[in-house]
Amino acid sequence: MALTQPDLTTQIGPLSLRNPVIAASGTFGYGLELEALVDLNLLGALVVKGLSLKPMPGNPPPRIVETPGGMLNAIGLANIGLEAFLRDKLPRLRNHTTPVIVNIYGHRTEEYGELASELRGVEGVAALEVNISCPNVECGGMAFGIDPVTSARVTETVVRNTDKPVIVKLSPNVTDIKTVAKAVEGAGAHALSLINTVTGMAIDVETRRPKLANVFGGLSGPAIKPIALYMVYQVARTVKIPVIGMGGIMDHNDAVEFLMVGARAVEIGTATFVNPRTTLEVIEGIRTYCAEKGIRKISEIVGSLIT
Amino acid sequence: MFELLVEILSNERLTHDTWLMALRSSEIARAAKPGQFVMLRVKPGLDPLLRRPFSICGVKGDLFLVLYRVVGKGTNLMTQLRQGERLWVLGPLGKSFDVPEKSFSRLLVGGGIGIAPLLFLRQFHGEKESTLMVGFRSAKDILFPQRITGEDGSFAVATDDGTNGHHGPVTDLLEERLRENAGEVTVYACGPKPMLKKVAERSMALRIPCQVSLEAHMACGLGACQGCAVKASASSAKIYFSVCKEGPIFEAEDIDWELI
Numbered sequence: 001m002a003l004t005q006p007d008l009t010t011q012i013g014p015l016s017l018r019n020p021v022i023a024a025s026g027t028f029g030y031g032l033e034l035e036a037l038v039d040l041n042l043l044g045a046l047v048v049k050g051l052s053l054k055p056m057p058g059n060p061p062p063r064i065v066e067t068p069g070g071m072l073n074a075i076g077l078a079n080i081g082l083e084a085f086l087r088d089k090l091p092r093l094r095n096h097t098t099p100v101i102v103n104i105y106g107h108r109t110e111e112y113g114e115l116a117s118e119l120r121g122v123e124g125v126a127a128l129e130v131n132i133s134c135p136n137v138e139c140g141g142m143a144f145g146i147d148p149v150t151s152a153r154v155t156e157t158v159v160r161n162t163d164k165p166v167i168v169k170l171s172p173n174v175t176d177i178k179t180v181a182k183a184v185e186g187a188g189a190h191a192l193s194l195i196n197t198v199t200g201m202a203i204d205v206e207t208r209r210p211k212l213a214n215v216f217g218g219l220s221g222p223a224i225k226p227i228a229l230y231m232v233y234q235v236a237r238t239v240k241i242p243v244i245g246m247g248g249i250m251d252h253n254d255a256v257e258f259l260m261v262g263a264r265a266v267e268i269g270t271a272t273f274v275n276p277r278t279t280l281e282v283i284e285g286i287r288t289y290c291a292e293k294g295i296r297k298i299s300e301i302v303g304s305l306i307t
Numbered sequence: 308m309f310e311l312l313v314e315i316l317s318n319e320r321l322t323h324d325t326w327l328m329a330l331r332s333s334e335i336a337r338a339a340k341p342g343q344f345v346m347l348r349v350k351p352g353l354d355p356l357l358r359r360p361f362s363i364c365g366v367k368g369d370l371f372l373v374l375y376r377v378v379g380k381g382t383n384l385m386t387q388l389r390q391g392e393r394l395w396v397l398g399p400l401g402k403s404f405d406v407p408e409k410s411f412s413r414l415l416v417g418g419g420i421g422i423a424p425l426l427f428l429r430q431f432h433g434e435k436e437s438t439l440m441v442g443f444r445s446a447k448d449i450l451f452p453q454r455i456t457g458e459d460g461s462f463a464v465a466t467d468d469g470t471n472g473h474h475g476p477v478t479d480l481l482e483e484r485l486r487e488n489a490g491e492v493t494v495y496a497c498g499p500k501p502m503l504k505k506v507a508e509r510s511m512a513l514r515i516p517c518q519v520s521l522e523a524h525m526a527c528g529l530g531a532c533q534g535c536a537v538k539a540s541a542s543s544a545k546i547y548f549s550v551c552k553e554g555p556i557f558e559a560e561d562i563d564w565e566l567i
Contacts, residue, residue, distance in 0.1 A: 029531030033552075037310055037397075037529075049533070057546035060566075064524050064534035066357050071526060078533040078547065222353050250353070273357055273526040274348070276310060276397065 006290035007297040008283070010044070010264050012242045013190030014165045015127050017044040017099065017265060020298055021255065021283045024246055024269035025050055025103035025129060025169075026075065030089040031096075037276045042283060044265060045099040048085070050131050052104075053111055053118075055081035065202050065211040070221030070248070071270060072200055074214035077105060077131075082118055090124050099126030101167065104158075109144075112154050116161035128164050130154065130189075133171030133196035145171040145196075148183035155187035167244065170194040170235070172224075177231050178238045185239045193244035193267060194235060195228045221270040222248040229257055236262025236303065250278070252285025262303040309334045313396045316370055318388050322448055325376045325420060326386055327455055330396065333369035338399050341406075341428035342520055342556040345373065345398030346528040347385075355381045360525050360551070362497070363399060364423035365430050365456040374423040374455060400528050402556045404495055404518055406432050411493045411516075413437040416481050416506050418498020419448065424520050424556075425497055426456050434460035438484060442477030442502065446470035478505045485513060494559075496520070500567045507559035517559035523550040538563040 008019035025047040028034055040046060058078025065072050080088070085102075093100050102125050106112040112130065119125055132145035132154050144150045151168070159166050168184045170177060172195035181192055197218025202211040210216070228247020236243045245263030248270070249255050255266045271278040286298070295301060309332070316329040335345065346358035359381045365372040375382050388394070404424070406413075415425040415437055422441045429437050429452075440463040443449050449471060452458050463480050464472030473480055481494070496506040497520035510517030523535035530552030537554070539545045540563045548554060548561070 027527070027532060029527075029529070033527075033529045033531040036308055049531075058533055058536060060538070061536045061547075062524055063536055064526050064532070066355060066524075069353055069356065071357060073526075073532070073534060075533045078536070221356055270356075270526075273532065275395070276527075276529070 004291070004296065006287060006295055008287060008290070010298055012127075012165070012167070012244065012265055015099065019044040019283050020259065020265035020286070021279050022047060022101070022244065022265055022267045023272065023279050024267035025131070027269040027272045030085065031093055031100065032089060034272070034276060038280060040096045040098045042280055043098045044283070045101050045126065047101040047103050047129050047267065048089070049079050050077050050103040050105045051079050051082050051085055051115070052077065052106065053082055053114055055079065055084065060213040062211065062213055067200070067202050067219065068223065070219050070223035072202055072212060072217040072219050073197070074212045074217035076214065082115060086122065090122070094124040100124055101127045101129050103129040103131050103169070105131040109150070109154050109157050113157040113161045116158040120161065120163050125164060127167055128158060128162060129167045129169050129193060130158050131169050131196070133169050133173075145180065146174050148179050151180050152183040152187035155184045155189050159188035165190040167191040167193050169196055171196050172227060172231055172247075173199050178234055181235045181239050185241050189241060191242040191244060192235060192239065193246065195224070195231050195247045198224050198227060220248065222250055224248045225254060229261060232258055232263050233261035233305070249282070250274070252282045252289060255282050255286060256289060256301060259298070259301045260303070260305045262305075264302050308398065308400060309338070310395065310397045311335070312393045314393050315388055315390055317390055318385070320386070321450060321454060325374065325448075325450060328373045328375065328385065328388070329367070329370045330373065330394070331370055332396065335396065335398055336366040336369050336371045339363045339366055339371055340399065340403035341431045342403040342424050343399035343401050344555060345371070345396050346400065346525070347373070348395040349381045349384050349388075355384070357526055358397065358528065360522070360528060362423040362520065362555075363427055365427045372455065374420060374450070376420045397528055401551055401554060404428050404556050407493070411436070411491050412488060414481060414484055414492055414494045415439040416477060416494060416496040416498070417441040418477060418502040419443055420450070421496075421498030421502075421520070422450050422452070423497070425495060426452055426458070428495055429460060430456050430458060434458065439463065440465065440477055440480040440484070442466070442498070444468065476502065476505070478502065478509065481506060481509065485509070485515070493517070504564050504567045507562065507564055511559055518556055519559055519562070521550050521555050521557060521562070525551050527551070538566045
């Protein structure tokens with residue numbers, strides 16, 4: 001018996017994706033770095049490296065260190081800045097059909113607003129992912145994301161200044177992620193993505209120094225998957241807007257777990273370093289999983305957890 | 308650049324801590340240029356998680372060679388790999404040495420395992436006009452080019468403890484050469500950071516072109532993650548370079564040696 005092709009399309013607020021697999025910000029460059037290895041057109045979407053208004057050099061090295069089942073990074077949001085992105089990268093990304101989601105971060109609330117309005121009406125930008133959760137920059141990123149009031153304020157500012165769908169990326173480094181999720185939903189976000197990295201550190205006992213020059217960094221990779229899964233589970237039951245799940249997804253089974261707890265799409269990050277084609281393999285894996293289980297639409301899996 | 312499952316042809320111990328692996332991939336062997344590197348996934352599964360970067364130290368037909376020193380979990384696992392096993396390899400990656408067509412005299416300065424890209428440079432561009440000098444801690448650490456790429460060109464050794472060759476740092480040998488060499492020379496160096504720093508600073512002081520091969524912890528190897536940054540010199544247009552994409556070969560004057 002021939003298996004029918006399952007329908008993998010998913011809806012993230014106003015954004016329609018051909019499949020639920022998204023390349024995560026910070027692990028896929030500006031998309032073009034991976035072009036030779038990954039057919040970008042097969043992805044559900046890709047999120048570019050977090051952009052700020054002005055170029056950012058990033059933190060001093062060492063910026064990354066491997067830890068059991070994961071890696072710590074303190075890149076410090078190094079990026080080429082909005083202007084260079086619009087001039088050098090976006091025109092080349094427009095040659096692809098994959099939705100490009102632009103991840104933005106600011107040092108002040110107004111900067112988020114400026115980024116949003118600069119990107120208003122820009123062709124080839126499918127949505128914004130608002131980073132309020134990077135642990136590695138002093139006065140930006142997570143400083144906003146750990147407080148429901150500032151999280152809502154940043155969200156509201158971006159929503160007011162853009163014509164694009166707004167996805168807000170949440171930090172796991174909070175006491176109760178549901179409170180932040182609700183505040184961001186209330187401020188008008190179209191969707192949530194979670195989790196960003198978990199703050200951590202590693203030490204060299206010979207030198208007594210931290211292994212990262214920044215002292216601490218963000219933990220990613222399979223080590224954080226159970227944490228991520230539980231947070232997505234909690235948030236998906238709390239908000240009505242769509243949730244994109246991420247954190248340590250290495251293969252299609254991991255991705256399906258996130259769908260089952262209520263994510264409508266997933267992002268793949270660190271796994272791309274281990275195998276640059278992980279995103280494509282996860283798409284194929286989900287397709288096979290659905291076909292074998294007689295699942296016709298991906299939406300049949302979303303939130304299907306039996307408890 | 309390729310991402311391929313590649314067969315191991317041999318994996319042999321050269322010294323107490325250094326091994327040589329030959330891998331079969333005509334694609335990578337054909338495309339590789341001296342100074343470039345590969346990212347090896349030393350084992351399937353989650354531990355170790357990330358691939359490890361290694362300089363390509365030569366090619367033989369459809370084989371490419373990787374010289375590695377056992378320093379941690381990843382390289383320890385590599386010693387257990389046998390002929391016939393296969394590894395995922397991403398490469399060749401990064402920039403190669405820039406060798407001007409005009410035949411400058413080339414001074415190749417290595418420290419320990421840093422001999423790897425220099426051997427490939429000499430294999431690729433010929434031994435003529437090139438002088439290879441390498442420093443090791445002791446006689447037991449010496450890596451003989453003959454055993455690695457099969458070449459038998461001239462090879463000057465310095466050891467920290469004087470058990471073979473010149474007693475002292477390899478930079479002493481470089482100094483000697485620089486004194487003798489009135490003509491135009493280019494320095495190519497790879498090795499531990501203090502050695503590189505000394506080579507770079509000396510070359511810059513004498514206004515001799517110098518290219519260095521740097522190493523760094525890497526995650527992607529493709530310029531996507533920005534994890535392998537190195538500080539650029541004040542005269543550079545940038546603040547940090549990505550070692551994987553804008554290197555690993557750099558002009559000495561582009562690097563901020565104060566921080567090395």
